[in-house]
Every structure is written in structure tokens, then in C-alpha cells.
Amino acid sequence: MTVIDTEVQDGRARPQRGAKVLDAEQVTMRFGGLVAVNKVDFDVHEGEIVGLIGPNGAGKTTFFNCLTGMYKPTSGTVKFYGEVLPPKPRAVVKAGMARTFQNIRLFGNMTALENVMVGRYCRTTSGAITSVLHGPKYRREEAESRSRAQELLDFVGLGKSSELLARNMPYGDQRRLEIARALATDPKLILLDEPTAGMNPLETQQAMDLIFKIRDQGLAVVVIEHDMRFIFQLCDRVLCLVRGEALVWGTPGEVQSDPRVVEAYIGGSELEDDEDEVQA
């Protein structure tokens, strides 16, 4: 695989933290009587990889959805570059935040290239008329979209698969395609929901390399994961959520050594099904 780049593989040569990209303050989310997320603080800077961990039902995905604008928090604010975004996925993407899905949600009957080109949608503006007339704007944007999409496919290591249907691609490639699609929206911040779910160790390693590579482009990255080892190797800071509350928020070392985290992971999976439902 071409993505493996020995220089960043060790993951220790981390660039300087940049400006604050995302700032969540006291985010609370209630569904009826259930408090899914309770007063959580969170922030991400440019060039930083932040992890989000927690047992099943800890409210990770709910929190994630608050960050990406799918939900409007019951109280508290989420600011992106200092601004509160409207709770509309489209506006959020436009502002520069992109995401992937826990259960891969590609456009199965489109080719890999087309999938990525859909990601360019919000950065292009050709309307129906210029599209039909093949006007200069259409030609320019279409060529730009195409080359950018191919570039991104190359970047994630799928350059040769551009004409394959997404549904026919191997599982690991689908994950990477999803990342390429998210990158196509020109994000400042990318949120990855369990990017290594169902991957074997080799693929996991490749995914980690890819995430470093994205970070090295100056993007901020938020990762939700179950795989502790993966998170601790990858992230600069880690937030551990348990039952909707921020249990620990610090460097991988701090989180790893906190006894409460271990305890939470052993005994805390009561709200199993809630997460799936919220996701759907």
C-alpha cells in the first residue's frame, strides 16, 4: 500500500498546536427525561488529534451529533472558530466540519470518484442551467471537482479504484473512501466515527497512518473509538465520557492511568441500546 509513510509512522513528531477550531462549553443534551450528555467541555485545535472514548451508551454519538450540528444541544454552546453554527448539517459542512459514519454510509451505487465528487458539492455552485448548457462555470467546476476528487483518492490510497462501485469495494477501502469523501468538503475539522471498526491489525495501522497524514495537512481531527490502544497511540488529548459525563479529559497518559476509566469500562454498559437508536 502506498500510504505508508515511514516518517510519520511513529506518530511522535507532532506539529505545533494552532488556533482553536472547536470549542464546546457545558454541552447538555436531554431526550425527555434522559440526560444523554451532561455539561461536557471540549475543544480542538488545528493540527491536533483528539480522541473520544467511553463505554457503550456513554453518549459518545449523541455528543458527536451535537458537535456536528445534527442536534441542537439542550443547553451549552458549540462554537466553531468562535461562532455558533446553526443546527443544519449543510451549514456545518460549509463552515468546514466534515464527518464519517460509524456504520459506513457510502453511496453504494456510485463509483468511488463520484462519491468523492459528491463531497465537492458544497464547494461548487453550478446551477441547473449552466449544467445543461455546459457553460464555462460548469466546465471549470466539473474539471476542478474531478481533479480534486482524484487527488484525494490518491491521497487515501484509492487512486486506482476510482471507477469501482463503492458497494463492490473491500471493507477497508470503503472506510478510506468515506474519509476521502469527507476531505472533499475542504474541512478544517474532520470527525471520524470509529474509523477502525471491524478492521484487522494491518488495516488499523494503515488507518492510523492516514489519520496522521491528514493531521499533517494542518487539519484538526476528532476520533471516536473503542480500541484504546489505537486511541492512545494516535491522540494528543483524550476525552473519556461515561454516562454522559466527562470522566477524564487530558493526555493519553493521564487517561490511561486513571483508575476510574478502567472501572467504567468494566462495569458500565447498562445503556447498551440507546446509542444505536440515537444514531438511526
Place this chain on the structure above:
Amino acid sequence: MEIFLQQLVNGLTLGSLYALIAVGYTVVYGIVQLINFAHGEVFMIGAFGALATYLLLFQGQTALWILPIMIIGAMIASVGTAVLMERVAYRPLRNAPRLAPLITAIGISVFLQEFVRLFFDKVPGTDFPSAKAKIPFPQIDVVTGRAFHPMEGVTIQRAAIFTVAMLLLSAVGLWWFVNKTKLGRGMQAVSQDPDTARLMGINVDRIIVVAFAVGAALAAIAGVAQGLQITNVNFKMGFIAGLKAFTAAVLGGIGNIQGAVVGGLVLGLAEAFITQYTGMLPDPFGQFGGSSWKDVWAFALLIVILVFRPQGLLGAKVVDRA
């Protein structure tokens, strides 16, 4: 006042008919989330089943005891059709893309209409009239004939009383079936959570067939009631009736059996009163009232409910079918 009472009677009669058909939509939807678009045709086949029973066994007679046998004949025809179509057309599509069952349903609907139209008079061993034109429906003593006049200006048709009575009877029967029998409770379980129900050892396929059958049986009763009321049947009678009944089911909250009954009655009454009172409005508006526009208003109501309150009046099992 007489006008009001008369429209109340008309509305309840119409509503009872809608309610009987609407149950079929709601039961099936509650269990498989399928809009059985062909249910209107099941209703139509019920009416023809009753007619065929009459023509075969009792031609020329008018005694009351014939009626239950006609209803049984109607049910055999309707239930048979519904079960067959579930088995042949819908079951193989249970995991198909979402457009497939709906398109199939349209296909079945057209097929059944045409089948009756073309072949009703070709049933071997009979001399049924051709269904290409309207066929007179038999008159039965007691339930057809001279109307009642409880007071000046109000008429109650005998067939109307029959329809409302059949609705009451069916509602009680249905309540008993759903709550008191094993199959009925199985139906409830499947509609709440098919996967768990399957794990608990409930035969989901069988429950689905039962749902189709129950809906068809009530539609058959509706078919007979309609035949007695308007004294003729034709192969097209299922389309609009089916659409209206679907509106009723949505109105009450699709998936909710009480909802279907309430929705049917509400829709029937609404239609009757809209017909009567919009026609009396001063002119620019009055033109859009009366019986010509009642279907338009019914469909407009359907759209408004689907858009703004898809869970209906009584709330329903709403599943995102996106």
C-alpha cells in the same frame, strides 16, 4: 337541524364503510410497514364474492338468512385473494428496495380490477353477467327496501343501519381477537418488535398472513354493505374507496386499530358536512363546495395530515420509511 341530522346519518354510514376497509390498511401496515395499495381491490372482490354466492345458490330469493351466507362467500373470496397476494407477491419482496412493494401493489391492484372485469362472466359452470358494466346487487329482505323516517326530513336507509351495525360487531370481534386470542396477541407482539417476536418463537410469516386475512375479512363485510347500499357493484369500486379508507387509516394513526375506526368515522362525517355546508357558502367559495369538490377536500386533508401530523389523531407506530 334536519339537514344536520341527515348529514350525521350520511356521514356515519359513509364513515363506517371507510372504517371497515381502513382496518385492513392499518393492521398490515402495523406489522410489515407495507401500504397494501391493493386493499381497495380486496374490498371490491368481497362484493363480487357475495354477488357470486348469491347468483350461484339463491338467485331470485330475498330472504334474510341468505345474507350471512353471502358474507361468508364474500370473506372466502377476499381472504383468499389477500392471502394469495401476500404469499405470491409481497412475501418475496420483504427485504427488497423500498419502492418494490409499492410498485408491486399498484400492479396487483390493476391486475385484480382487470381480472374481475374480464373473467367474472367466464367462471366455468355459471352464467354470471359480464362485469364490464355495473351489475345489480341482490336485494335482501329487512336490510334493503323502504327507508325509515325517524322524523320529518331525516331518512335512514336500512342498508345504512346494517353497515353501522356490522362495524360495531366487527370492532367488538376485532377487539376480542387482538386482545384475547393467542394469534391476536402474537400480532401485537410482531407489530411491536418483529425480531424479538421471532426469537420468542412466534411464527412471523403466519402472523403476517393472519393480518392480511383479518383486514380482508372486514373489507369483505364492507363490500357487502356497499353492495346493499348502492345496489350495484362494479370492478372500479375499490380504487376511490381504498384511497379514502387509506386516508381514514392515516387520519386515525396508521398501525393503530382503534385509530382506523375513529379515522373512518371522522372522515365520513367530515365529508358529509363539507359537502353540505361548503356548498352553502357565499359565492366565490360556495363554488368550491358541494359534492363535486368533496373528494378534493378529502385528498387535501390526507396531504395535510401526512405532512403535518403523520402519526394521525390517535398517534401511531411511525416508522421512518426513508
Place this chain on the structure above:
Amino acid sequence: MNLPTLPDTLREQHSGKGWPLALVGSLLLLVSGLLSWSFDPSILGDISIAFWPASLQLFAMILGAVGVLLALMHRGPLHRLGDWFDTALGLRALGTGSLLFVVFSLVAIASEAGGLVNVNPGGWLALAGALLLTVGARFVPQRQLNSFAKAKANPVLEIVVIVLGMAAILFGAAYVLGRDDPWIFVGFLVMAAVAFMALARAGFFTWMSHVAQRHRHVLTLAAFVVAFLFPFTQDGSDANMSIATQVLIFAATAIGLNIVVGLAGLLDLGYIAFLGSGAYVGAMMSNAASATIGWKPPFIVVMLIGACVAATLGLIIGSPTLRVSGDYLAIVTLAFGEIFRLSMFNLDGNNGPDLTNGPNGIPGIPDLNLFGFDFGKPHTVFGIQLGRFSNYYFILLLLIGFIILVFTRLNNSRIGRGWVAIREDERAAEAMGVNTFGLKLLGFAVGAFLAGLAGTIKAHQDTAASPDQYIFLESAFLLAAVVLGGMGTVAGVLIGATILKLLPEKLRFFSEYRLLLFGLLLVIMMRVRPEGLIASKRRQLEFHEDDEELAQEVQADHLIDAAPEAAR
């Protein structure tokens, strides 16, 4: 057309005998067409004369010729072509198919003339030929094939093939449309299907699709030239042209619907209302005596107004998509369609303002007259008389060309990708920044706009607009054309529209059963081939040979993946 396959050993033992048998069978079939098939000169366009083949004889000769061609490609002078085409499979399909065709022919003769005794030696010879071919083909061994991807392209040859193919379609269409005898008509269809199957099995169409990829513009141009030439083959008769114009209007509307259903994945069961609104605008602004609007602008303006009215309706019907989707949306659109029809029915002055003249519609719409060209008058071009419907055919051809252009260009733009993304996964599309609601509305509006354009012409072509032309069943037919042909494709919709409009017209005995079969067809299609006769490029890729290995790989991967996923 698959008989049980022979055991390999048996096939190897007799492999030498298969080819000559197949060749002789094909030759017999070819020769049989030159002999008399029946005693009775009055049936089936007179097949009683030797050395002057007609109808069924001609069809048998075509099948024989295909057989000879395939056989000679397998071994003999053309054997080098056999490296590319799977002649064995082709011959087998042809064998079974020819047998079917000959049996059909004999049944036709027997039923028309009263008994098999009326079959002449030609017919029996054809049967013998088909039998020999069937048996022989079973023993013909398959050869190692080269992939077309490696084939060296000879552009001139390829273009010639395209032109020949198109010419064949033109002559075939002109011939078959001239047949009124249902036996001959069906016989032709059987023959065409058999030839098509045989060539398809031989890989001919795979090659054609490669060729088409390389010469897309030539293909499009050729298709339009053929369509343009079609009226000239009709010898001044307008009966077929009347059907052809109906097919075009139907297809144009169906392509518009294809945007909504095929691309954006939104089921619309009230689509005929858009065609209807266009037609009503066309009618109300025409010079008809009962037209209800006094303003008579030039037709181009009327077209635009009609299209815009339809597009506005499209926006209204599309607006519930903000909150409603799936089955509920389908029912909402159905209700809108019914409301449209009932409104047109009611707006006659008694119930509401007098706009549409009620159930009687607006009759007596005069013919179009554009730039001094009167569409109602026959015109003579190159010595061939073209009637009223031919005139409309040409303008409709222009219209459908425009509609196809709009469809394909939108499909290949960011908007088209947005639609497909919505169809595939609306939430994911939204999360990728696609303006889902706006695009859905746009889909409805564009589709409705195109249908409205078609409607304004339809009003003049029909000379009337009335509510009973725009019933739910018509919407169902449109949907069926899209589903039958293949969602998201132009060619599929054209084929679907042609099948649904042409067959009932041509097979009058069948018209009574038209709707019955239509319903059955929908059910069977959904069960057997939900993607339609012609799968869209995107869907076709699913079956693409290059992907086959990959698909297996993916499956294997998923087996591995399934384990940890289940464990979670």
C-alpha cells in the same frame, strides 16, 4: 433458453460432429425460406410461393443467416472472429430459439389455415433445420476467448457497424409497423428476440457496448438520424405516425419522471398532472373556440408558460418532501394527482371558475402553425408525403432530443450526483453538505417543466384536452415505463415507453387484456428484475465483468469482518 447441459464427456466425444450439424441446420433454415411454407396463399402475407420469401419465410432466413455466420466464425473462413465471440453459446441459444420460432410459425399456419395439413415442405424443412441446429449446437465446444478490452479498434469498421445496426433497426421498425397481422407481428418479435439472444450470448453486444463507448457521439447522431428518417418509411400513412407521436410524448414525460424516480429516488404517483397542466395551458391559450383565456401569445411563449405552470405545480407537489418521504410521499403525490384531475373536472363555471370546461375538456384546438409551417397540412418532402402526425413527430423529436440532453447533462453534473446521493442515502448526503431539500424540489420542478413542455404540444396534437386523459392509471403507466426500461437510464425509458404504447396498439386482440398484463408485468418485474430491462450505467457496473473478482473479494472480506462486528 437453456436446455440442460450435456455431460462434458459426451460433448467431447462428439465434438467433431456438432459443428457440421449446426452448419447444415443453419443452411437448411436459410434454404427453407425459399420454399413454399403453406398451401394457402391468403394467410400470413402469402407464404405459399417459392423463391419469393415473405414474412415468416424471411424471418427464418434471417435466423438461418445468423446461424451460418456464427458457424463460420466458429470454424471456417471467419474463424479468427471466433477468438472474440463465444460462437458456441450463441449457436446454442440460436438453436433453441429457432426451434421455438419454427414451432410458433407452424402453429400460426395451422391456426390460420386450419390444421397442420396446410404446412408445405418449406415449413417442415425449417423444422428439420432448427432441430439439427439445436442438436448440433449442443455439441459445439466452447473456445478460449480474448477480452474485448484488448481488441484493437478500427474506428471506420466500428462506425460502419453502428450505421448498419441503426439501419437494421430502422428497416425492422418500418417493416414490423407495416404488419397488421398479429401472427406476423409476433413472429417478427420472436425472430428479433431470438437473433438478439443469440448475438448477445455470443458476446456481440458486449463488443457493441465497447464500440458505443468509443463512439458515443456517432451513436447518438445515428440514433437521431434514424428517428428522423422514420416517417419517410411510412409511405404517407399517418396511422403509425399517430402511434409514434404518442410514444414520443409518453417517453418525453417518462424521462422527466425518471429524474424524480430514477435519479432522486422519490416515487411520484401523480406525475401525469404535469403533462396535464401543460396540455391545459396549451389548450386554454390556443385559438380553440372554447379556450377560456383570451390572451393568445405565440406558441413558444405558451410552451414556456405551460412549462412554468407545471414547474410551479412541481414545486408545490415537491414541497412536502421536506417532511415526508418514502411511501407517504408516494401517497401524497397520488393525492395531488387526483386533486388535479378532479379540479380540471370541476372548473367549468358550475363548480368554481370556468377554466377547463369540465369533463368535456377543451375540444377543437387548432393545429400548430410555426413560422408559416402548418402542422395540420400534409407536406411533401423528397417526393414523399408526410401527414399531419409526421409534422408533430418532428417537433416532438426535437423536444425529446432537448429533454434527453437536459437529462443526461444534469445526470452528469453535480446536481445529478446530488440526486443520486439522496437516492442512495439521504442522511449521508446531507452530512456531506448536499442541499437535499433544495435538490428534491429542483428534481420535481425540472421533471415537471419538461413534462409541461411536452403537454403544450400534446394539446395541439390531440386537438383536445380533457380530464379523462390524466387519470391515475396514466401515472402508473409512466412509472411502469420507467421501471420496466430501467430507472435512471434514457434508453431504458425509451424502450419501456415504446413497449407500453406500441404493443397494445399493434396487438388489437390483446388490447382487451392490456391492463391485465400490465399489472402482471409490474408484479413480475419487481420480483425478477427490479432494475429494469436496461440497467443504468451505475447499476450496470454492478454486473461488470471486471468487478466480478472484486465482488467475491468483498464478500470474503465481509465474512472476516462479520466476526468482530458480531462480537461488538
Place this chain on the structure above:
Amino acid sequence: MPKRSAVSVGATLLVASLALSACGSRGGSDTSSSAAGSGASAGGATKTAKIGVIAPLSGDLAALGLGIQNSVDLAIKQANETNAIPGWKLELAAEDDQATADVGKNAATKLAGDKDVIGVVGTLNSSVALQVQPVLSSANIVQVSPANTGVSLTKGEDAANPARPFKTYFRTCTTDAIQGPFAARFLFESGIKEVATVHDKKAYGQGLVQAFTEEFEKLGGTVVAAETINPDEDKYDAVVSAIKPKSPKALYYGGEYPNAGPLSQQMKSQGLNIPLMGGDGIFDPKFIELAGSTSDGDLATSVGAPTDSTDSGKKFLEEYKAAGYSDPSAAYGGYAYDAANSIINALKTSLANAASVEDARQATVDALGKVSFDGVTGKVAFDEFGDTTTKILTVYKVTGGEWKTEKTDEFK
């Protein structure tokens, strides 16, 4: 084709056919000509002319349509037997219009494309005629309708300034403009001063009710309620409820029997016990079947004297019966028979010296305008608009489950 089963016959024919094939000449039937007409060989001296029929041969109104088709067929057969037009053989070309305008137009296009078609009998429905007229007119083919009663078909849309829209269109039945008023006078004269009207909004029903209302009000009666129904509907509760409080003494219905029957039944079962009266569209046994036992007393007008009341009418009915058609001649059989005979009469002049059918079409249009003979429904002749000059009408009444003649009169 007679059935040949004996092998010996086959063998003889084998020899014959081989001999025939040796000559190798083709009868000319497999040329590229696409018109339906060339199927019949133009052998001998007789040339072929076709008379088309456009009528609903399937669907709700098929009973009426088949009667028309058979009656025309009878007329053609008789003309051929008597060799009415020397040198020409007549053929029937029947097309189904399913009582739908669109289908009717296709049928007309097909007939217009047939070079042998000289005239068409049809249509049943005025709404279909509106679309058939222009198509046949553009090919200059005469059309004689046995049943269209819509006034505008011959007098144009503007009632004040009648102008004939199509020179090729004629009819053997009288129009709504006569039938409606005739009914109005009948009701008024039988002492009914308050009526309700209902129509199905179609050209026929609406025109009928309009003409009825004008005359009835002119006579001094009142129309207490005017309602419409949608012909697709089965239940008329709403309409009956709206009419009942106005307590009319009779209901005049504009439309056809598939709706009129159930309407009569339903209004009576809801306590509105007044006679329903309609035009020729409800004058059919099917009406009584659908209206049930309470239909006694319902009335219908129909054009002309009852077919079985005149000698020529009786003769027609006997011949029709003798010809063994499976469907009855129905309400319009006599008019269709007269329509066909009017065309045949015109052809006697126009085809006499014509080389081909196409050449004779204009002459046929001219000749048809001058036709005058005694038909089974009375005298057949046309005025300057193409309307029949006969204005005899009959009122029928349902008595004991059958239509019985009530009154025959000439409208003045």
C-alpha cells in the same frame, strides 16, 4: 377457410401448390404498403369501399356500441346482396372507441389512413365525436352519427350564431336542443311544475339539462334544484340529500344509464319518491336492471318513433334477428342502420363513376347532403347543418320492469 383434413386432399394440393410456385407470381399482397386496406385482393371487376364504425365495443356502453356495429353490418350485407352499387363491394371496418375520446381519435386516425374508407358510422358519445370530427374531416370522410345529440357538433360552440364546423359530419338522431324541450313539455303538460335537474357534466348530459331547463322555465315551471354528479362515483347520498328538502315533483337527469339507474334506485330508497326522467341515454333495459324494482314510473325520451311501431322498423328487427347477431340492436340500432343506408344511398351517386375511393370522397360528402329516403326510424334527410330533418320523438315509461311507449309526437 374450410377445414381440409384428408391426406389425399393435402396431396392434391401439394401438387397444385408446387405447380403454383413454379409460376412464381405473387398476388401483390406482400408489398410494402402499410395500409390495412390492401389485404383484400382487388380481384375481378369489383372494387372495395369500406364503411367504418367507431363505437364503444367494450366497456360500460358496449351494449349500445355492439348494436350499432351489427346494424351497420346488416346494412352493408344487404347492400352487397342486392348489388346496390354496381362494381363495388362494401366492407365493414369497425373500431372500438371504449367511449373514450383519446381511443376514438386513434380509431379515427386509423380509418382515415385507410385508402378504402369512404364513410364512418359513429360515434355513440358526443364527447368522442368532438375529437373524431376533425380527423375524419381532414381526410374528407363522411361521418354519420346515429347517437350524438350534442348541439355544438353541427352548430358550433356559439349557440347564437350557428356555424357548421365540419362539412363531413351528419347525424340521423335529433339533438339535445329538441329532446330536452320535448321532455320539458311532456312533464309540464302532465302537471309537474317543480323539477330538480341533475347531470353528469359531460357534453351530452349538460346540453340536455340546459335545453330542458330553458324550455321548462319558459313554460312557467320552476327548477328547484340543479345538481351535478361525477360519473365515476357510485354513491349519490350528497346529491339526494341536497335535492330532497326542495321537494321537487320529478327529477330530470342528463346522462347515461350506468349512473341514472343507481341514482333512481338510491333516491327512492332514501325516500325521494318521484319519477326520474332522462334522454335517450337512459333508454336501455340495463337502466331498469340497475334501478331495480322501484324504477316503475321512470321516464325516458328517445328520438323517432319506436322501432317496432313502424312496418319498416319491424322488418329491420326481424332481419336483425334473422342475421343471428349475439347482441341486441339496442337503442341506436335503427339509427345506425339508417346512417349506414344514408351513406350507401350517397355512394350510389358518388361511386358510380369513381376510379378510387379517395376520388369519391368529396362527391360522397355532397351526395349525402341530398339524400332522402324512408328509413326504419322515419324519413332520413339532412338539413344545412347536417342534422336530421325528422323531429319525431317518443316518451317511454317503465311499467312492470319494461320500457313501454307512453307518447309519440312530432316536435314543432
